[in-house]
Amino acid sequence: xxxxxxxxxxxxxxxxxxxxxxxxxxxxxxxxxxxxxxxxxxxxxxxxxxxxxxxxxxxxxxxxxxxxxxxxxxxxxxxxxxxxxxxxxxxxxxxxxxxxxxxxxxxxxxxxxxxxxxxxxxxxxxxxxxxxxxxxxxxxxxxxxxxxxxxxxxxxxxxxxxxxxxxxxxxxxxxxxxxxxxxxxxxxxxxxxxxxxxxxxxxxxxxxxxxxxxxxxxxxxxxxxxxxxxxxxxxxxxxxxxxxxxxxxxxxxxxxxxxxxxxxxxxxxxxxxxxxxxxxxxxxxxxxxxxxxxxxxxxxxxxxxxxxxxxxxxxxxxxxxxxxxxxxxxxxxxxxxxxxxxxxxxxxxxxxxxxxxxxxxxxxxxxxxxxxxxxxxxxxxxxxxxxxxxxxxxxxx
Numbered sequence: 001x002x003x004x005x006x007x008x009x010x011x012x013x014x015x016x017x018x019x020x021x022x023x024x025x026x027x028x029x030x031x032x033x034x035x036x037x038x039x040x041x042x043x044x045x046x047x048x049x050x051x052x053x054x055x056x057x058x059x060x061x062x063x064x065x066x067x068x069x070x071x072x073x074x075x076x077x078x079x080x081x082x083x084x085x086x087x088x089x090x091x092x093x094x095x096x097x098x099x100x101x102x103x104x105x106x107x108x109x110x111x112x113x114x115x116x117x118x119x120x121x122x123x124x125x126x127x128x129x130x131x132x133x134x135x136x137x138x139x140x141x142x143x144x145x146x147x148x149x150x151x152x153x154x155x156x157x158x159x160x161x162x163x164x165x166x167x168x169x170x171x172x173x174x175x176x177x178x179x180x181x182x183x184x185x186x187x188x189x190x191x192x193x194x195x196x197x198x199x200x201x202x203x204x205x206x207x208x209x210x211x212x213x214x215x216x217x218x219x220x221x222x223x224x225x226x227x228x229x230x231x232x233x234x235x236x237x238x239x240x241x242x243x244x245x246x247x248x249x250x251x252x253x254x255x256x257x258x259x260x261x262x263x264x265x266x267x268x269x270x271x272x273x274x275x276x277x278x279x280x281x282x283x284x285x286x287x288x289x290x291x292x293x294x295x296x297x298x299x300x301x302x303x304x305x306x307x308x309x310x311x312x313x314x315x316x317x318x319x320x321x322x323x324x325x326x327x328x329x330x331x332x333x334x335x336x337x338x339x340x341x342x343x344x345x346x347x348x349x350x351x352x353x354x355x356x357x358x359x360x361x362x363x364x365x366x367x368x369x370x371x372x373x374x375x376x377x378x379x380x381x382x383x384x385x386x387x388x389x390x391x392x393x394x395x396x397x
Contacts, residue, residue: 019349019350020304020347020348020349021304021347021348021349021350022051022302022304022305022345022346022347023346023347023348024048024049024050024051024346025048025049025051025302025309025343025344025345025346026046026047026048026049026071026073026078026091026343026344026345026346027046027047027048027049027056027311027321027336027337027340027342027343027344028044028046028068028070028071028080028340028341028342028343028344029044029045029046029047029068029319029336029337029338029339029340029341030044030067030068030069030338030339030340030341031043031044031045031065031067031068031337031338031339032315032316032317032338032339033066033067035124038124040063040064040065040066041316042316042337042338043061043062043063043064043065044061044062044065044067044068044082044083045058045060045061045062045337046058046059046060046061046062046071046080046089046094047059047336047337047340048094049321049334049336051302051305054332054334056321056334056335056336058337059094060089060094060096062080062082062085062087064083065082065083065085066083066124067082067083068080068081068082068083068341068342069081069082069105069106069107069341069342070106070107070108070342071108071342071344072108072109072110072344073091073344073345073346074110074141076090076091076092077089077090077091077097077141078091078344078346079108079110079115081102081105081106081107081108081117083105084101084102084103084104084105085099085100085101085102085105086099086100086101086102086105086108086115086117086139086144087099088141088144091346098143098144099144100139100144100145100146102117102119102137102139103119103121103130103132104119104120104121104130104132104159105117105118105119106118106119106120106121106159106160106161107160107161107162107163108163109163109164109165109170110141110165111165111168111170111192112192113140113141113142114138114139114140114141114147114192115138115139115140115141115144116136116137116138116163116165116170116192117136117137117138117139118135118136118160118161118162118163118172118173119132119134119135119136119137119159119160120132120135120159120160120161120175120176120177120178121159121178122178129159129176129178129179130178132152132159133149133151133152134149134150134151134152134155135150135152135155135156135157135158135159135160135174136149136150136155136156136160136172136188136190137149137150138195148195150190150195150197154197155188155190155197156172156174156186156188156197157174158174158175158176158179158184158186159174159175159176159177159178159179160172160173160174160175160188161173161175161177161210161211162210162211162212162213162222163213164213164214164215164220165192166215166220166238168191168192168193169189169190169191169192169198170189170190170192171187171188171189171190171213171220171236171238172187172188172189172190173186173187173210173211173213173222174186174187174188174200174210175208175209175210175211175225176209177209177211177225181227183208183209183225183226183227184208184209185202185203185204185205185206185207185208185209185210185224185234186200186201186202186203187200187201187203187210187213187220187222187236187243188200188201189201189241199241201236201241201243202243203222203224203234203236203243203245204234204243204245206224206226206232206245206247207222207224207226207232207234207243207245208224208225208226208227209224209225209226209227209228209254210222210223210224210225210234211223211224211225211254211255211258212255212257212258212259214258214259214260214265215260216260216263216280218237218238218239219235219236219237219238219280220235220236220238221233221234221235221236221260221265221280222234222236223255223258223265223267224245224255225254225255225270226254228253228254229252229253229254230247230248230251230252230253230254231247231248231251231253231254231255231269232245232246232247232248233245233246233248233265233278234246235280235283244283246283246284246285247285248269248285248286248287249285249286250286251269253269253270253271253272254269254270255267255268255269255270256268256269256270256271256272256295256296256297257296257297257298257299258299259299259300259301259308260301261277261299261301261308262301262303262306262326263280264277264278264279264280265277265278265280265287266278266290266299266301266308267287267299268295268296268299271295272295273293273294273295274289274290274292274293275289275290275291275292275294275296275299275310276288276289276290277289277290290328291328292310292324292328294310294312294322295312296310296311296312296322297311297312297313297319297339297340297341298310298311298340298341298342298343299311300342300343300344300345302345304345304347306325306326307323307324307325307326307331308323308324308325308328309321309322309323309343310322310323310324311336311340311341311343313338313339313340315338315339316338317338318335318338319335319336319337319338319339319340320333320334320335320336320340321333321334321336321340321343
């Protein structure tokens with residue numbers, strides 16, 4: 001009983017206002033496709049991790065997909081780009097609601113009732129690039145039906161990858177990464193009210209092949225793989241469209257993965273085992289090692305709980321997620337699918353739960369969970385809002 005009381009004293013925090021919390025973490029596992037045999041060895045899977053119970057489950061297996069490239073969460077749904085398909089799921093029941101075939105689909109972004117899609121691909125037999133008439137397409141969220149596209153005459157002329165939506169503008173990374181030796185370093189700007197192509201921001205000769213894009217205030221930061229022999233970071237002003245590119249010193253290959261974490265960029269060089277931190281205020285030519293000596297495949301920051309989720313894999317037999325706190329100490333790890341390439345946080349708000357709970361409880365000594373169900377033993381607590389002794393509590397990790 002002493003241990004239980006101590007446990008509750010640590011995790012129970014009284015709140016008087018609603019707050020955000022991480023309900024679940026969705027993980028897109030890219031699987032393992034053998035291009036020599038031209039067959040899937042391990043299929044693409046989607047998993048859900050409960051940060052309170054620390055339980056991980058597979059919620060869907062996508063058969064026939066060679067790989068997967070993106071997963072985003074919006075309102076009551078999440079969307080997955082897998083090989084040449086776009087899928088829409090209910091994020092509560094995990095039911096597949098709609099699918100749309102889109103050749104070369106890569107990354108996704110949401111604007112109002114529309115889904116923005118970038119495109120790029122290569123032939124897995126010849127390994128030559130596949131050229132499309134459009135690298136920027138728009139679909140309706142409701143049923144994934146086609147809405148419009150910007151063709152290569154009025155829109156991006158080369159393969160696109162990452163997307164950032166800021167207000168009513170979309171910023172698109174144009175890297176042409178599938179055409180070896182002809183990589184581009186351009187950020188395309190699209191007005192989403194009119195779907196007109198407004199501008200292109202040239203990142204310069206050192207800013208070619210932008211891989212990841214990160215938004216912080218009035219700036220976009222791109223992590224660039226150049227010609228795969230070195231890396232750089234570009235800072236792009238959304239006010240002036242001017243750009244500054246900083247070459248990362250003593251880096252002999254492209255960047256493997258990166259994320260924005262508590263005002264700094266965490267990144268790892270491809271094939272390396274050290275994780276670095278780059279200060280966006282000082283724009284240094286070198287990052288600072290964080291002391292995490294492990295090769296990671298994807299990085300994602302849980303800003304609600306100040307936790308870094310970092311995946312690792314050998315691309316054929318295993319996949320793990322490692323969770324680090326703000327002091328870079330490993331606090332938990334769990335096994336997931338092979339090649340966990342996208343980690344997304346299902347962030348919800350407790351607004352509206354308080355009144356429902358207050359209306360359901362009749363005895364101040366009784367505890368209720370977020371669904372209004374009576375809890376008779378506090379060992380069964382999970383994350384959410386509770387009433388105990390007539391007071392409201394929020395419980396989280």
